Amino acid sequence: MILMDSKKSGAVPLQKKSGRLTEQSVKYTLFITATVTVVTIFAILFFLLQSAYPILEQEGVWNFLTGSNWKPEGEIYGFPAQYGALPLLAASVAVTIGAMALSVPLGIGTAIFISEIATDRIRSIIKPVVELLAGIPSVVYGFFGLVILVNWLQVSFDIASGEGWLAASILLAIMALPTITSVAEDAIKAVPREFKEGSLALGATKWETIKKVTIPSALSGITAAIILGIGRAIGETMAVMMVIGNSALMPSLKEPFMPLKTLTSAIAVEMGEAPYGSMWQHGLYGVAVLLLVIVFIVNISSTFILGKIKEKHTASKSRKKKRVSPLLVQQAKHLGKGVIGVIVLGVLLYLFSIVVIILILVGIAGIWTAKKAVVRRIADRVKIARMTERIAFGFITSAVVVTAALLGIILYHITVNGAAAISWEFLTSPPRNLGREGGIFPAIVGTLLLVGGAITFALPLGMGAAIYLTEYTREGKITKIIRAGAELLNGTPSIVFGLFGLTFFVLYLGWGISMLAGQITLGLMVLPTVIRTTEEALKSVPYGLREGSLALGATKWQTIKKVVLPPSIPGVMTGAILSIGRAAGETAPILFTAAVFSQRFLPNSVFDPVMALPYHLFVLTTNVPGADAETNAYGTALVLVLLVAGLYLAAIAIRNRYIKSMKW
Amino acid sequence: MKDILIRTENLNLWYGDKQALIDITMEVPGNMITALIGPSGCGKSTLLRCFNRMNDIIDDCRIEGSVFFGERNIYEQGIDPVEIRKNVGMVFQKPNPFPKSVYDNVAYGPRVQGIEAKKNLDRIVEQSLHDAALWDEVSDRLQESAMGLSGGQQQRLCIARALAIQPEVILMDEPCSSLDPIATAKIEDLMGELKKNYTVIIVTHNMQQAARVSDYTGFMYLGKLIEFGETKQIFESPQEQLTENYITGRFG
Numbered sequence: 041m042i043l044m045d046s047k048k049s050g051a052v053p054l055q056k057k058s059g060r061l062t063e064q065s066v067k068y069t070l071f072i073t074a075t076v077t078v079v080t081i082f083a084i085l086f087f088l089l090q091s092a093y094p095i096l097e098q099e100g101v102w103n104f105l106t107g108s109n110w111k112p113e114g115e116i117y118g119f120p121a122q123y124g125a126l127p128l129l130a131a132s133v134a135v136t137i138g139a140m141a142l143s144v145p146l147g148i149g150t151a152i153f154i155s156e157i158a159t160d161r162i163r164s165i166i167k168p169v170v171e172l173l174a175g176i177p178s179v180v181y182g183f184f185g186l187v188i189l190v191n192w193l194q195v196s197f198d199i200a201s202g203e204g205w206l207a208a209s210i211l212l213a214i215m216a217l218p219t220i221t222s223v224a225e226d227a228i229k230a231v232p233r234e235f236k237e238g239s240l241a242l243g244a245t246k247w248e249t250i251k252k253v254t255i256p257s258a259l260s261g262i263t264a265a266i267i268l269g270i271g272r273a274i275g276e277t278m279a280v281m282m283v284i285g286n287s288a289l290m291p292s293l294k295e296p297f298m299p300l301k302t303l304t305s306a307i308a309v310e311m312g313e314a315p316y317g318s319m320w321q322h323g324l325y326g327v328a329v330l331l332l333v334i335v336f337i338v339n340i341s342s343t344f345i346l347g348k349i350k351e352k353h354t355a356s357k358s359r360k361k362k363r364v365s366p367l368l369v370q371q372a373k374h375l376g377k378g379v380i381g382v383i384v385l386g387v388l389l390y391l392f393s394i395v396v397i398i399l400i401l402v403g404i405a406g407i408w409t410a411k412k413a414v415v416r417r418i419a420d421r422v423k424i425a426r427m428t429e430r431i432a433f434g435f436i437t438s439a440v441v442v443t444a445a446l447l448g449i450i451l452y453h454i455t456v457n458g459a460a461a462i463s464w465e466f467l468t469s470p471p472r473n474l475g476r477e478g479g480i481f482p483a484i485v486g487t488l489l490l491v492g493g494a495i496t497f498a499l500p501l502g503m504g505a506a507i508y509l510t511e512y513t514r515e516g517k518i519t520k521i522i523r524a525g526a527e528l529l530n531g532t533p534s535i536v537f538g539l540f541g542l543t544f545f546v547l548y549l550g551w552g553i554s555m556l557a558g559q560i561t562l563g564l565m566v567l568p569t570v571i572r573t574t575e576e577a578l579k580s581v582p583y584g585l586r587e588g589s590l591a592l593g594a595t596k597w598q599t600i601k602k603v604v605l606p607p608s609i610p611g612v613m614t615g616a617i618l619s620i621g622r623a624a625g626e627t628a629p630i631l632f633t634a635a636v637f638s639q640r641f642l643p644n645s646v647f648d649p650v651m652a653l654p655y656h657l658f659v660l661t662t663n664v665p666g667a668d669a670e671t672n673a674y675g676t677a678l679v680l681v682l683l684v685a686g687l688y689l690a691a692i693a694i695r696n697r698y699i700k701s702m703k704w
Numbered sequence: 705m706k707d708i709l710i711r712t713e714n715l716n717l718w719y720g721d722k723q724a725l726i727d728i729t730m731e732v733p734g735n736m737i738t739a740l741i742g743p744s745g746c747g748k749s750t751l752l753r754c755f756n757r758m759n760d761i762i763d764d765c766r767i768e769g770s771v772f773f774g775e776r777n778i779y780e781q782g783i784d785p786v787e788i789r790k791n792v793g794m795v796f797q798k799p800n801p802f803p804k805s806v807y808d809n810v811a812y813g814p815r816v817q818g819i820e821a822k823k824n825l826d827r828i829v830e831q832s833l834h835d836a837a838l839w840d841e842v843s844d845r846l847q848e849s850a851m852g853l854s855g856g857q858q859q860r861l862c863i864a865r866a867l868a869i870q871p872e873v874i875l876m877d878e879p880c881s882s883l884d885p886i887a888t889a890k891i892e893d894l895m896g897e898l899k900k901n902y903t904v905i906i907v908t909h910n911m912q913q914a915a916r917v918s919d920y921t922g923f924m925y926l927g928k929l930i931e932f933g934e935t936k937q938i939f940e941s942p943q944e945q946l947t948e949n950y951i952t953g954r955f956g
Binding site for chain 1: 756784792
């Protein structure tokens with residue numbers, strides 16, 4: 041012992057000391073990166089509250105919340121301004137309830153179908169469909185809603201304008217569907233196989249097993265899925281503002297088509313109009329605080345429920361099976377097939393219109409089962425149970441068909457009309473005549489610059505935080521706080537990020553509307569995703585490798601650098617690409633921070649404003665009249681969807697190679 | 705030999721490309737306990753699951769050959785596995801009570817069969833719990849969650865649950881492998897009682913258990929049924945070299 045000590049301290053004292061120093065500084069650096077999420081959450085809260093304070097002081101919190109008139113524009117148009125946020129709140133609730141009425145049955149039906157009914161082949165087609173629905177940028181949903189859905193509602197129901205409550209609810213239902221489906225599917229899959237086998241062995245049919253054992257066991261997970269769907273719907277901005285009509289009226293059940301203005305759409309629409317420093321602007325900050333509080337409550341309650349489930353599953357000694365993360369990996373092969381099938385389905389259903397087809401399907405099913413009932417004269421209970429099962433599966437299957445058809449309709453429209461607009465000139469020239477002519481070259485480059493900057497900012501921070509969380513701490517108070525920060529940041533609506541970017545980077549730091557402000561705002565938004573995916577990648581490296589390296593005398597940081605990080609790089613890259621895909625489609629965060637419409641030139645520095653595909657699509661659709669504008673909007677939408685889909689495919693490809701090369 | 709209740713004929717089973725059962729032909733006598741023994745992966749659990757068509761729920765599973773219950777081949781076209789499973793109870797390796805109350809666990813099968821009347825259910829639940837030697841331990845907490853019972857109690861609850869559908873046959877897939885010796889002893893005693901009214905087929909890893917409780921024993925190896933006969937004969941004068949090697953502990 042003594043000999044070794046003296047030998048060591050005598051031979052390499054310096055190296056050891058400097059090694060210690062690096063070790064310490066690495067640890068502190070990583071800790072700082074890990075606190076970014078928490079700091080950001082507090083900064084958002086602080087700046088929003090500070091800017092909202094004047095209105096809350098003037099009106100009082102209670103009056104602000106319960107006042108039934110929202111007329112802040114009076115301040116500049118010379119009539120008495122009123123700052124009651126109740127109509128906005130009520131509209132958000134109303135639109136969300138409408139969306140859930142549609143989305144919950146479809147989403148849970150699809151989840152049951154995927155996890156319990158579908159064969160492997162069908163499952164490998166349906167899962168990518170759901171993932172694709174999640175991948176479509178919200179501004180593209182809004183565009184689709186405005187040019188297709190709203191017109192369809194207008195014609196079908198013979199109303200003055202299709203813009204309003206119902207249109208927004210339908211659109212939100214489609215957008216919340218993937219969230220509900222994937223979380224519910226996870227919950228259903230987590231029900232131990234033994235429960236199902238136990239039930240089947242007692243002579244229950246598959247449907248009886250689902251109804252009496254599987255669903256009750258997965259109930260809390262399904263509840264969390266619905267709550268998360270609600271969170272998604274309440275926080276959604278772009279798609280809603282494009283189809284809701286934007287009038288701050290109190291929703292009335294008698295008028296499902298009435299125009300409304302939600303919390304999010306009020307911020308997005310009015311922030312550009314409200315003069316700087318006006319009460320109107322302060323009022324909008326108040327609305328943002330209200331929105332943030334609601335979303336936080338929703339997210340915290342779902343986290344709580346999901347946490348409870350986890351506890352239950354780990355506490356009961358029964359199983360600790362590690363589940364492979366349900367990314368789209370295995371389905372990648374079938375993606376192409378799925379998309380084609382879905383488009384065909386969409387075209388078919390669109391041509392005959394959804395409702396008619398469903399009615400026919402249900403009719404056929406009814407007649408068929410009735411006929412069976414008569415012909416066989418069922419006396420046996422098994423046959424009755426089997427028939428019930430067939431009917432139930434029929435309904436569930438039609439939920440899946442509707443889901444797939446929705447995606448098909450959207451993709452079909454955008455592909456067919458967009459392909460007509462795209463030419464070499466369209467891709468390589470700047471826009472002219474407010475985007476009616478010319479192309480979208482600066483927008484393509486702008487989007488690439490924005491997401492490139494965002495990931496350059498988010499990747500080092502996110503990786504640092506993830507390394508700190510997995511390698512340097514035990515689970516405890518600190519990790520809990522950091523994770524909570526990431527969780528809250530993840531649930532923060534994109535419009536709130538936009539507002540924070542405007543307040544902090546554009547105004548407070550004085551960067552102005554600039555590419556840099558947009559990049560960092562987007563970077564903060566994707567940070568939680570980077571942290572989570574990096575953590576998953578690090579955790580998949582077996583603990584034995586770390587011990588092996590440490591036992592050979594490597595320091596912690598050396599071990600991380602040389603043993604832990606290299607095999608987790610593909611996982612980290614997958615997360616990064618998914619984040620880029622998400623950032624590329626976002627509009628709300630760059631709405632007030634970075635984006636300009638029609639600009640001939642590319643930005644010269646990071647402090648110049650920049651064009652971006654989603655923003656271009658948004659303005660073309662909502663502010664530029666004319667058939668040419670619509671054609672080019674289709675082209676822009678297609679380019680955006682292709683860009684995002686391309687990024688997701690790249691992520692899948694990396695994942696697949698990664699899984700192949702992984703030997704443990 | 706006594707009356708034959710179940711008979712398999714040239715039963716072959718594949719999981720994908722891998723053949724798990726090879727040409728199994730055997731006869732299981734009624735009102736007896738038949739044990740299936742053999743090393744891990746020899747196909748004994750797979751064979752057991754053929755008797756109530758539980759293998760049907762595995763996607764890439766393919767079966768050839770027949771399994772007769774009396775005169776009826778349960779793999780014949782047009783036979784609903786749900787119907788089969790009503791006559792065959794199954795107890796799994798790990799106790800798998802549903803996350804419901806003790807009462808609801810036992811009543812699950814009868815309810816699925818369409819029995820709704822409270823009085824009937826009460827009677828079935830009490831009878832089944834008695835038969836599974838669990839009644840005295842749980843009679844005062846029928847409405848409490850079954851997850852709160854001990855492992856041995858949970859397994860007896862699973863037996864009660866299987867008895868409640870009034871099957872002819874009870875399949876047990878290593879029912880004691882996750883239990884302690886005392887709980888195991890209780891289940892073994894129970895099996896002795898059960899064979900008065902039921903035909904029991906048990907898969908077990910534990911040769912002493914097979915020797916203690918069973919009347920007939922089948923030894924399986926690599927998907928084949930190597931030897932089948934009265935337990936006494938199998939353990940005292942096995943005909944096959946493989947069987948002898950296994951029961952004398954030379955492999956496995």
